[in-house]
Amino acid sequence: MSDAESPDTDFEPVAPNTGEDFEPTEVFPDSDxxxxxxxxxxxxxxxxxxxxxxxxxxxxxxxxxxxxGPEQWRLKQTDDDYEIDDSVMDCSNCMxxxxxxxxxxxxxxxxxxxxxxxVSEQMDKTSVEYWRNRILANYRTSAWFASKVPRLANFAMxxxxxxxxxxxxxxxxxxxxxxxFARQTFREWWADRGGADESRRRARxxxxxxxxxxxxxxxxxxxxxxxxxxxxxxxxxxxxxxxxHFGYEVVAPEQKCSGTPMFANGMLDDxxxxxxxxxxxxxxxVEQGYDAIASCTSCSMALRQExxxxxxxxxxxxxxxxxxxxxxxxxxxxxxxxAIREADVDGDLADEFAYHAPCHARNQGLDxxxxxxxxxxDGVGVEDVGESCSGISGTYGWKEEKYEKSMEIGDEMFDHMxxxxxxxxxxxxxxxxxxxxxxxxxxxxxxxELLSAALAGE
Amino acid sequence: MAIESEVLxxxxxxxxxxxxxxxxxxGAEVRLVSYKQSTLRQASGLVDLLGYTxxxxxxxxxxxxxxxxxxxxxxxSTVGVDTVREAMDLFDDVTDYAGGHxxxxxxxxxxxxxxxxxxxxxxxxxxxxxSDDRDLLLVGFDSMTDFDxxxxxxxxxxxxxxxxxxxxxxxxxxxxxxxxxxxxxxKLLDTNGGVAVRGRERPAREALAQRVNPLVDDEQRVGxxxxxGDDDHAGVRAALESKMGVDVFEVPMGPPSLPGLxxxxxxxAALDAAGASIETGNPVVDYDGGGRVERVYVEKNGAxxxxxADQYVLATGGLVGKGVESDREGVYEPIFDCHVPHSDDRYxxxxxxxxxxxxxxxxxxxxxxxxxxxxxxxxxxFENLRAAGSVLGGYDFAAEKSGSGVSIATGYAAxxxxxxxxx
Ligand SMILES: Cc1cc2nc3c(=O)[nH]c(=O)nc-3n(C[C@H](O)[C@H](O)[C@H](O)COP(=O)(O)OP(=O)(O)OC[C@H]3O[C@@H](n4cnc5c(N)ncnc54)[C@H](O)[C@@H]3O)c2cc1C
Ligand code: SF4
Ligand code: SF4
Numbered sequence: 001m002s003d004a005e006s007p008d009t010d011f012e013p014v015a016p017n018t019g020e021d022f023e024p025t026e027v028f029p030d031s032d033x034x035x036x037x038x039x040x041x042x043x044x045x046x047x048x049x050x051x052x053x054x055x056x057x058x059x060x061x062x063x064x065x066x067x068x069g070p071e072q073w074r075l076k077q078t079d080d081d082y083e084i085d086d087s088v089m090d091c092s093n094c095m096x097x098x099x100x101x102x103x104x105x106x107x108x109x110x111x112x113x114x115x116x117x118x119v120s121e122q123m124d125k126t127s128v129e130y131w132r133n134r135i136l137a138n139y140r141t142s143a144w145f146a147s148k149v150p151r152l153a154n155f156a157m158x159x160x161x162x163x164x165x166x167x168x169x170x171x172x173x174x175x176x177x178x179x180x181f182a183r184q185t186f187r188e189w190w191a192d193r194g195g196a197d198e199s200r201r202r203a204r205x206x207x208x209x210x211x212x213x214x215x216x217x218x219x220x221x222x223x224x225x226x227x228x229x230x231x232x233x234x235x236x237x238x239x240x241x242x243x244x245h246f247g248y249e250v251v252a253p254e255q256k257c258s259g260t261p262m263f264a265n266g267m268l269d270d271x272x273x274x275x276x277x278x279x280x281x282x283x284x285x286v287e288q289g290y291d292a293i294a295s296c297t298s299c300s301m302a303l304r305q306e307x308x309x310x311x312x313x314x315x316x317x318x319x320x321x322x323x324x325x326x327x328x329x330x331x332x333x334x335x336x337x338x339a340i341r342e343a344d345v346d347g348d349l350a351d352e353f354a355y356h357a358p359c360h361a362r363n364q365g366l367d368x369x370x371x372x373x374x375x376x377x378d379g380v381g382v383e384d385v386g387e388s389c390s391g392i393s394g395t396y397g398w399k400e401e402k403y404e405k406s407m408e409i410g411d412e413m414f415d416h417m418x419x420x421x422x423x424x425x426x427x428x429x430x431x432x433x434x435x436x437x438x439x440x441x442x443x444x445x446x447x448x449e450l451l452s453a454a455l456a457g458e
Numbered sequence: 459m460a461i462e463s464e465v466l467x468x469x470x471x472x473x474x475x476x477x478x479x480x481x482x483x484x485g486a487e488v489r490l491v492s493y494k495q496s497t498l499r500q501a502s503g504l505v506d507l508l509g510y511t512x513x514x515x516x517x518x519x520x521x522x523x524x525x526x527x528x529x530x531x532x533x534x535s536t537v538g539v540d541t542v543r544e545a546m547d548l549f550d551d552v553t554d555y556a557g558g559h560x561x562x563x564x565x566x567x568x569x570x571x572x573x574x575x576x577x578x579x580x581x582x583x584x585x586x587x588x589s590d591d592r593d594l595l596l597v598g599f600d601s602m603t604d605f606d607x608x609x610x611x612x613x614x615x616x617x618x619x620x621x622x623x624x625x626x627x628x629x630x631x632x633x634x635x636x637x638x639x640x641x642x643x644x645k646l647l648d649t650n651g652g653v654a655v656r657g658r659e660r661p662a663r664e665a666l667a668q669r670v671n672p673l674v675d676d677e678q679r680v681g682x683x684x685x686x687g688d689d690d691h692a693g694v695r696a697a698l699e700s701k702m703g704v705d706v707f708e709v710p711m712g713p714p715s716l717p718g719l720x721x722x723x724x725x726x727a728a729l730d731a732a733g734a735s736i737e738t739g740n741p742v743v744d745y746d747g748g749g750r751v752e753r754v755y756v757e758k759n760g761a762x763x764x765x766x767a768d769q770y771v772l773a774t775g776g777l778v779g780k781g782v783e784s785d786r787e788g789v790y791e792p793i794f795d796c797h798v799p800h801s802d803d804r805y806x807x808x809x810x811x812x813x814x815x816x817x818x819x820x821x822x823x824x825x826x827x828x829x830x831x832x833x834x835x836x837x838x839x840f841e842n843l844r845a846a847g848s849v850l851g852g853y854d855f856a857a858e859k860s861g862s863g864v865s866i867a868t869g870y871a872a873x874x875x876x877x878x879x880x881x
């Protein structure tokens with residue numbers, strides 16, 4: 001704009017903004033709703049958030065984050081009968097808008113609460129859409145069943161006629177392949193290997209080798225999430241080996257789903273139930289000096305940001321403040337760069353990778369981590385394929401009516417992947433991995449696998 | 459341990475990006491940490507150096523000529539006119555902006571129909587310059603109410619431009635929703651996606667050209683609001699030009715601004731190419747140190763991530779970017795608590811007239827001639843901290859039209875001298 005008419009002209013230097021004094025306060029005594037008005041008030045309608053929304057970019061019916069957040073909030077404050085607009089269900093909860101707002105409006109928190117209210121008060125609980133969403137959101141439950149009979153599940157889930165029925169009756173797209181279930185879950189592997197005791201033994205050995213005190217206080221609680229438990233246990237194994245290599249004792253406490261797919265589908269009650277289990281097991285450990293480590297960036301995002309924004313559970317703040325993404329933690333506490341400079345990789349991980357940064361890594365400041373970290377590693381190349389959203393956003397791209405849009409959003413990423421040097425993809429997010437594979441046919445790896453291969457030799 | 463680098467830049471706006479770029483090009487190991495996206499997305503994408511003097515004289519023809527006469531506390535006076543030139547050379551080197559061939563300001567029509575003196579402009583705006591005497595047609599979309607083409611044309615005419623100018627309003631083919639996002643138009647044109655025209659799917663670029671063609675009389679250039687593509691904006695413009703047989707240009711728009719967004723992308727890519735590390739999404743909230751900054755802390759939901767460096771650059775923006783904050787007690791710089799000169803009486807911070815001469819517009823840090831912030835006692839606050847961009851005081855970017863220029867010049871100076879310390 002020409003700054004001749006910049007918003008500065010009516011800028012009020014003492015107007016409140018969200019900053020330290022922003023505190024959501026409960027106004028509805030018996031409900032979980034928060035009054036986000038101070039956040040809504042600091043919106044000055046610059047629409048910068050809208051430029052970040054991958055859904056608004058392809059979907060003409062979606063009014064965008066500014067409407068979903070502050071505007072809808074205002075409508076609700078002034079009109080008691082105002083019903084949440086059903087477009088809030090089209091928001092994929094990628095949380096990109098959060099990153100944009102120069103005024104600190106808590107956009108995704110607003111969307112999550114509005115969506116929760118829409119689902120609990122306006123959505124027909126007998127509708128196919130509701131149950132479809134609920135099944136998708138409760139991936140952990142299906143995965144648990146499937147993991148009992150992985151071969152059968154792998155076959156049945158991708159069996160053509162069954163998929164046709166799922167699409168016609170439930171609105172789950174038949175375009176996608178269901179992720180494969182591992183023959184042995186991460187937790188089964190972990191238990192077979194000797195659990196925490198074995199980890200302690202290995203960590204001590206490593207500390208001795210590294211010349212560190214045997215009783216050094218290096219211990220982490222691994223939040224593996226559903227996906228690396230049921231589908232890609234190799235990621236969990238890589239995490240454990242890498243941490244043990246640096247002398248950390250790992251524990252794998254009881255845990256449920258992080259809640260990410262539930263937030264995105266407005267199933268806040270489901271999410272809360274899972275969060276309560278996770279917070280309670282993690283906060284006990286945090287009290288004993290453990291840090292919580294996640295290998296999935298949506299899981300770490302949930303524990304760090306969405307939990308404290310949405311729920312009031314004992315210990316939630318402490319867990320949030322002590323949760324880290326797995327590679328990030330090592331960067332802070334160890335000389336990871338030095339170690340990488342001296343390492344190299346060979347075998348099937350000596351490759352060129354086309355790296356996509358998940359949206360949920362972005363807000364954590366991790367979107368460039370892999371590219372920058374592996375710059376100095378011999379034997380591999382990691383190329384960033386750009387800032388486009390992958391388009392799948394968890395359950396969003398699984399919905400029959402969203403499938404096309406999800407592919408349209410991802411198109412730019414597929415294109416960049418195909419132009420990148422490597423034919424292997426890399427990302428931290430399991431659903432982004434699914435989309436990358438679906439759009440390009442590439443194999444997708446997790447940075448932890450590469451790190452572990454380079455440093456822990458496995 | 460902590461995350462380490464030689465130069466740590468706090469803030470990812472024009473000033474932060476320029477200083478990180480300057481330092482990285484000097485060979486320093488640089489890390490840039492930024493909270494939110496910069497105010498570039500709110501700005502027009504035009505890079506103003508100096509359009510008016512602090513006394514309101516102008517529009518200035520040659521901004522460089524006016525710089526030596528600026529008051530001593532002005533950031534341009536601090537860095538000097540030669541540094542301003544070098545900084546603009548760096549900018550020209552990493553962007554594809556036009557205007558670098560001359561010292562004089564270009565006159566660019568704005569979406570409000572005013573003509574603005576600016577030093578650098580996106581190539582997409584080049585065919586629209588007001589100094590060009592070819593007749594001009596402005597085309598607005600009825601769904602984009604921020605740009606009223608007939609109104610803007612009338613304004614330009616009234617401003618006495620040396621050509622005939624008309625404005626027409628059309629429906630964007632495909633009837634996008636009334637408040638469609640600028641990115642929606644851009645994406646449609648980028649991908650040449652299908653739009654429905656009278657029941658038939660047509661590629662967006664063709665459909666748009668066809669709709670405008672009958673409206674063109676004998677004008678040789680046609681201006682649209684700045685939504686003509688993002689990733690492939692040059693391709694979109696070229697396609698429209700060949701289908702319409704005229705020059706096509708973009709009129710810079712208010713926020714959110716695609717040209718600002720493209721510029722931001724370009725600068726981040728240059729920074730990446732220069733080998734710097736970049737991290738966005740979380741604020742720097744605190745520091746350790748006395749006369750030297752030892753380390754800063756990045757906050758992620760209660761967790762404080764330490765980062766250390768030898769040299770630091772503070773480029774957190776002004777009141778809008780949140781580099782300078784105010785409450786009822788006073789005006790302050792929130793990370794290092796650097797001194798921000800201001801009157802004790804907050805009723806002196808602004809003029810009662812909304813368009814008056816507001817002191818708050820000039821609020822910001824004062825520095826020594828190396829851009830190191832000064833305390834109340836005129837002493838350097840930290841020997842290894844420099845400040846750049848709109849966190850600085852002593853100028854009023856909106857009145858002078860100097861916002862981007864000051865950010866680029868001081869960013870360059872801060873980055874270059876920070877790098878010199880570590881080499
Ligand atoms: C509405 C508007 C219109 C304008 N129009 C024009 C124009 O037409 N032409 C022109 O030349 N100039 C214009 N300007 C001015 C120009 O955009 C700015 O002067 C210039 O871009 C400021 O750059 P900056 O880097 O100093 O600050 P900003 O762009 O404000 O960047 C500050 C950065 O620091 C980050 N940050 C803040 N606090 C922290 C923290 N604690 N930790 C980490 N990061 C932090 C912010 O998130 C942001 O990314 C306009 C400005 C505005 C607001
Ligand atoms: S970016 Fe923030 S201030 Fe701007 S419109 Fe969106 S919510 Fe409002
Ligand atoms: S969370 Fe993502 S999809 Fe939802 S409004 Fe924000 S940017 Fe758009």
